[in-house]
Amino acid sequence: MSNVKTPIYMDYSSTTPTDQRVADKMAEFLTVDTAFGNPASSSHVFGWNADVAVKNARQQVADLINADPREIVWTSGATEANNLAIKGAAHFNTRKGKHIVTSKTEHKAVLDTCRQLEREGFEVTYLDPMDNGLIDLEVLKAALRDDTTVVSIMHVNNEIGVIQDIAAIGEICRERKIVFHVDAAQSTGKCPIDLEELKVDLMSMCAHKTYGPKGIGALFVRRKPRVRIEAQIHGGGHERGMRSGTLATHQIVGMGECFRIAKEEMATENDRLLMLRNRLYDGFKDMEEVYVNGDLEQRVAGNLNISFNFVEGESLMMSLKDIAVSSGSACTSASLEPSYVLRALGRNDELAHSSLRFTLGRFTTVEDVDYAIKQTRAAVEKLRDLSPLWDMYNDGIDLDTVEWTAH
Amino acid sequence: MAYSEKVIDHYENPRNVGAMDKDAQEVGTGMVGAPACGDVMKLQIKVGDDGIIEDAKFKTYGCGSAIASSSLLTEWVKGKSLDEVQEIKNTDIAEELELPPVKVHCSVLAEDAIKAAIADYQSKQ
């Protein structure tokens, strides 16, 4: 345990540190002696240099996902990209219909966008995933109607890390000429994405989950066959009118650079992360009453979402003082409700309250993992000694048969 | 969320953790909350012939504030009469532990637990 540097960061799905190589590149586009110009300034060298950098970054982003650079629209992040995609496509296609299909385990940036469209008179179907977190393709097909215009399904889930079959969903949507949007905020640099193959029409991305800066993202908008969306932010007509606003050169350069690195290092990084994730899980496997949330096979390498039954997640995190993780426990959310993602899996609420999400990443070490195992096991043991539910479990009482005084 | 030092102290060194024989006549048990809500408190008191609480024990499933609320309450009730204990309000607990508004329900649960324990004891007499 000697060479562990605390606090340990195991919350890479929340955000990632910007890679030093990325930060160094970004610094070349800010100060007076650098290419700080407005990329839209076509009359002088300051603008030209910035424009070259933006073009280069556009190519780098396109390269990671095998797209054309002209299909990349810069946004402030994945939230804005999701808004632009879903609202933009829904509004553009109102003559065909006003029905949208998404799933209950989407990020709030999708769910809340859909809620807004409902307020505007659109109808939204929220699909229930299977117990493993994956969408049942038959359930999806059954939800599609003649007036369905947009299907929005995320690639990788931010809480449980499961990977949806976007290839199959794409085929289903294309056959019915329905616009297919994918929130890929959690998958760039973690899963190979080939948009020449995938029948995805719109795809949201951001830099800060892929070792780039916060506050920059992009929407892929397919050219062939051409997908049209209505702009949500109006102004100077940047990004072919789809998203106005002066381009943030340094942010864009950062996103390009982190995507370039991701393309180069994804394969080796995934091998290493899988080894670490398996090591972490192995460290808990022999404990009683632990459950992995979400499919363990169709899952990104760095994610372990696990419930320690009879122990409440927030108190568990309180014991893990020098390890940064997150929990689906109600106490950690403003709403005082346990994770809607875990509930959508049909997990009972207790298991949602008892969940911890470990997400490992580029700077996680074997020593970090071993330390996390040791600390977590000790904390679970301590809290189970304090837990009346653990006593009841050991006395053979079925907690589902107890009449609780819910408050 | 930042916790007060008192919550951290009770969380790290919980007082009076344990269980007593719930069938004993001098023991009153109160269990409140629900696993689905994320907190369950079990509070037990042992009452002497003189009507004074001789001992108190707790077990709690819940967040740090819930654990601290029940731990604190077991300290407070020992040596008090049942009437005196009835006077303890959730706001006293919340104030002592400096609970933020979102955690006040933990102190409410603790008050419910002691009231339930007293009622259980009285029903046995």
Ligand SMILES: Cc1ncc(COP(=O)(O)O)c(C=O)c1O
């Ligand atoms: C799946 C998913 N979609 C969207 C977002 C929002 O991304 P951003 O923070 O770039 O707006 C996140 C991250 O918070 C996410 O995990």
